[in-house]
Amino acid sequence: MKYAQIPLGPLQTNCYVLTKENGTCLIIDPGGDGEKLIQAIKENQLKPIALILTHAHFDHIGAVDEVREEFAIPVYIHEKEAAWLLDPILNGSQSFQMGQMIRVKPADKIIVNEEQMQIGEFKFQVFETPGHSPGSLSFYFKEEGMVVAGDALFNGSIGRTDLRGGNHEQLLKSIHEKLLTLPEETVVLPGHGPETTIGHEMDGNPFLNGF
Structure with a gap:
C-alpha cells in the first residue's frame, strides 16, 4: 500500500x-x-471507495461533501462527533472565524466502538484516542506498519486540549495506552506536520515525559 500526504485547507491539515x-x-x-x-x-x-475521519474539527472536514459527492463514496465518523459535522459551533468553524461556516451533511457510516475494519481491500484497527476531541480516532494498519493518528500525536508534540471536549489527561492516556504500545518502528501519520515513528516519540517527545 502506498500513501500520499496532501496538506489542505486554511491550516494545511494533512x-x-x-x-x-x-x-x-x-x-x-x-x-x-x-x-x-x-x-x-x-x-x-x-x-x-470511502472517506474516513479521525475527528470532526473544521480543518479536517472542509472538503468532505465536495469529495463525497464527486466520487459517490460513504463517509465514516465516530458517533460522538457525528453531530459536529452539521454544527459550526461544535466543529469550531464559527469560533475560528476563517471566513466560512463549515456544515457537512450527515455521515453515512457511524463508528461506535474500537474494532477491526475492512473497507474493500483495506484492513485496519480502529482505536479510540480521545483527548484532543471526544470522538478522536486513530487508524492502525498493522501489515503496513503505520498509524494515522489525527491530532492526537505529532512529531515532537501532542494535540491541543483547550477546544470543546478536550482533556489533557485523557489525551496522554490515549497516547500511552493506544499508540505507544505499538511497535517502535510504526510510522505515525499526524494531522499536521511531518511524519514520525512511535520510537522517536517515545525517546524524544517532551510532552510525554513523566506521564
Missing part, C-alpha cells in the same frame, strides 16, 4: 490518500481545497 496496487484508495481527513484533491486523485487514476 489529508492522506492510501492506495492499493489496483488503484482503489481511502481518503482520510480532507480538510479543504476539494478541487485540488479531486484533481490529484483523477490525475493518478485512483478509485476512491
